[in-house]
Amino acid sequence: MQTSQEKADFYYNISRRLVEHFFPMVQDPKILLAALENLNFAIKHKMTAALEAKGRETGENFEEIMNAYSELRTSREELKLIHELWELSYLHSVSPIEFSRKDEFVICLDDYKIRKISAPLMKKYLSRVALFLRESSDERKPKRILK
Helix, strand or coil: CCCHHHHHHHHHHHHHHHHHHHHHHHCCCHHHHHHHHHHHHHHHHHHHHHHHHCCCCCCCCHHHHHHHHHCCCCCHHHHHHHHHHHHHHHHHHHCCEEEEECCEEEEECCCCCEEEEEHHHHHHHHHHHHHHHHHHHHHHCCCCCCC
């Protein structure tokens, strides 16, 4: 059985592969949407791992986990990243119209605003999530004992 941290790393690696390997070959912006969903899974499992390490209860849905995680020592940048990724995923789920244009996935909202998901944006998110995952796993690694 995988730990939450292992699941977070697994989903992050899927997302990275989608953006860095598959998207350049296929050039289908829907792949970027799949990468976004996998980044959200990675963050959800990372937050669960941090809560489990502190002996805290975790909820089943994202909002419960986010509320519990925000009570821990977290930076504004972490919370902003989590919120940005969750919001993009949520907007995708409630959007009345979506389409692919050039190398972007366009999400149209009811208030005539649009949000775009592009490869450069996803690469930026990948680097931020990698840092987010690394910082959390460094806290829980046992210190190396020299003999």
